[in-house]
Amino acid sequence: MYLFGYKLPGMSSLILWGLLWEFLGQIEVSFFLPPLSAIFNTLLEIYNSKAFVRALYETGYSFLAGIFFAVFIGIPTGILMGKNRFLDELLLPWVNVFMSAPLTALVPVLMVLFGFGLKSIIITTTLFAIWIIILNSRAGVMQINRSLVDMANSFGASPIDAFIKIYFWAALPEILGGVRIGFIRAVKGVIIAQLLISIVGFGALFELYSSRFLMTHFWAVILVLFALAFTLSELLGMLARRVDYYASKRSQ
Amino acid sequence: MSDQTTDNAVSVKNIYKNYGEIEALRDLSLDFPNGQLTSLLGPSGCGKTTLLKIIAGLLPATQGEVFVNGSLVTKPGPDRAFVFQDFALMPWASVLRNVAFGLELRGVNKNEREDIAAKYIKDVGLVGFENSFPHELSGGMRQRVGLARALSVDSPVLLMDEPFSAVDEQTRRKFQEDLLNLVKNENKTFIFVTHSIEEAVYVSDQIAILLPRPSRVSEIIKPKGFRNKDVDSIRKDREYLDTVESIWKSLRTYVE
Ligand SMILES: Nc1ncnc2c1ncn2[C@@H]1O[C@H](COP(=O)(O)OP(=O)(O)OP(=O)(O)O)[C@@H](O)[C@H]1O
Numbered sequence: 285m286y287l288f289g290y291k292l293p294g295m296s297s298l299i300l301w302g303l304l305w306e307f308l309g310q311i312e313v314s315f316f317l318p319p320l321s322a323i324f325n326t327l328l329e330i331y332n333s334k335a336f337v338r339a340l341y342e343t344g345y346s347f348l349a350g351i352f353f354a355v356f357i358g359i360p361t362g363i364l365m366g367k368n369r370f371l372d373e374l375l376l377p378w379v380n381v382f383m384s385a386p387l388t389a390l391v392p393v394l395m396v397l398f399g400f401g402l403k404s405i406i407i408t409t410t411l412f413a414i415w416i417i418i419l420n421s422r423a424g425v426m427q428i429n430r431s432l433v434d435m436a437n438s439f440g441a442s443p444i445d446a447f448i449k450i451y452f453w454a455a456l457p458e459i460l461g462g463v464r465i466g467f468i469r470a471v472k473g474v475i476i477a478q479l480l481i482s483i484v485g486f487g488a489l490f491e492l493y494s495s496r497f498l499m500t501h502f503w504a505v506i507l508v509l510f511a512l513a514f515t516l517s518e519l520l521g522m523l524a525r526r527v528d529y530y531a532s533k534r535s536q
Numbered sequence: 537m538s539d540q541t542t543d544n545a546v547s548v549k550n551i552y553k554n555y556g557e558i559e560a561l562r563d564l565s566l567d568f569p570n571g572q573l574t575s576l577l578g579p580s581g582c583g584k585t586t587l588l589k590i591i592a593g594l595l596p597a598t599q600g601e602v603f604v605n606g607s608l609v610t611k612p613g614p615d616r617a618f619v620f621q622d623f624a625l626m627p628w629a630s631v632l633r634n635v636a637f638g639l640e641l642r643g644v645n646k647n648e649r650e651d652i653a654a655k656y657i658k659d660v661g662l663v664g665f666e667n668s669f670p671h672e673l674s675g676g677m678r679q680r681v682g683l684a685r686a687l688s689v690d691s692p693v694l695l696m697d698e699p700f701s702a703v704d705e706q707t708r709r710k711f712q713e714d715l716l717n718l719v720k721n722e723n724k725t726f727i728f729v730t731h732s733i734e735e736a737v738y739v740s741d742q743i744a745i746l747l748p749r750p751s752r753v754s755e756i757i758k759p760k761g762f763r764n765k766d767v768d769s770i771r772k773d774r775e776y777l778d779t780v781e782s783i784w785k786s787l788r789t790y791v792e
């Protein structure tokens with residue numbers, strides 16, 4: 285962004301929006317919109333409170349567990365689908381259905397099946413992330429250079445060797461692209477699940493704050509969640525740019 | 537199959553290959569004498585790569601048999617190594633790991649295989665590039681890596697699918713000279729696919745001319761007189777020029 289010909293540092297427009305928020309808050313346009321400064325003050329009060337730390341921990345835990353399953357089930361499944369025509373025809377319709385399905389609607393079912401605890405949240409997170417990881421790994425394997433496969437076979441590679449030493453690496457740029465999008469979807473999954481289940485993690489906090497009309501608390505939590513999600517996706521974006529560099533060299 | 541132990545390192549017997557409706561090879565038979573270089577020469581799409589892959593065991597024949605040193609080919613084996621037209625290097629691996637990869641897949645331990653790889657990297661003139669990656673090398677250097685990889689598994693039969701077609705003309709001539717020395721010094725059987733008549737006549741002990749699909753061997757030519765001349769005078773040799781000319785005459789009817 286430029287102002288009077290000077291280049292401003294990235295995201296300095298945020299300051300402008302922050303000031304606007306503060307102003308609207310101070311003139312009390314709405315009860316639901318407290319001044320930004322008050323929200324930050326609340327954040328400083330609650331950030332090391334027991335409930336907040338616990339919510340953060342539970343969110344982090346379910347997020348990592350959900351991602352873990354999505355990655356370690358999704359990548360091998362995608363690679364196998366890309367390699368094996370039969371498996372592909374068997375699974376692809378389902379993957380595509382779940383890829384575009386409104387998964388939020390499934391959360392109540394999961395709650396019934398797996399209870400109102402972390403387990404349901406983890407499964408929801410996995411379900412949000414896994415399909416794109418499968419599809420991307422599959423696409424990565426399908427674009428693999430045939431002669432690399434022939435090369436490995438001509439030297440007598442076992443199926444396991446070919447899987448680990450050729451297919452995985454050849455598909456790596458696409459796989460990581462899928463993992464990146466999977467992460468972003470998992471952030472949504474972990475939040476949505478908590479909101480719907482609403483007795484653990486931030487879901488419980490939201491429930492508590494909004495039922496007591498603690499607006500500054502409510503906004504403080506939202507700001508934290510937005511900041512977390514944004515930081516995570518920026519970090520993954522940086523990683524992805526490095527992988528893209530490698531991918532552009534790959535074709536040669 | 538006791539009568540298969542002849543002077544032929546590879547024998548192809550009555551091979552048929554269909555890709556669905558497409559009939560690529562029909563009743564093709566050909567022998568590859570031990571320690572010699574045989575070229576497969578023919579128009580584009582006539583099935584040279586197909587034949588080479590069948591010999592390599594990468595592709596099943598629809599009908600017919602291939603014998604390597606007397607034993608029937610059913611899958612790839614340590615008695616054959618492949619050099620690929622597009623090099624088939626792993627872009628994520630260094631030159632050293634690429635060259636050693638054949639040995640890695642055969643379970644040779646790391647120190648040993650890297651020692652062997654280093655020797656062949658030296659032989660192909662890539663000392664100093666052990667830790668480079670394929671994208672940092674020129675096309676010619678990449679094919680040297682592919683060649684070193686095939687040599688380092690020390691197979692008696694080397695299968696080369698248009699190995700020099702993706703490198704520039706000067707490099708190509710250098711490679712052809714190197715190949716002649718390789719045939720002379722290593723006691724290996726070379727099966728060499730090429731489009732180029734000049735290249736085939738220059739490097740081969742035996743040239744098999746394949747006809748367009750469905751393909752079979754139409755003619756076998758064995759240049760004799762200039763084989764032992766030094767590399768520089770071959771291209772001026774009378775027999776060399778005549779052979780090139782006569783192959784062109786028999787192939788030109790198919791190029792229209
Ligand atoms: N996987 C495949 N499926 C269907 N047809 C194929 C397949 N591979 C090759 N063919 C066909 O078989 C024929 C022979 O192919 P092949 O690649 O062996 O020819 P080639 O002599 O190596 O050609 P070039 O000189 O262009 O490399 C071609 O007509 C090709 O279209």
Ligand SMILES: [Mg+2]
Pocket residue numbers: 584585586697
């Ligand atoms: Mg070919």
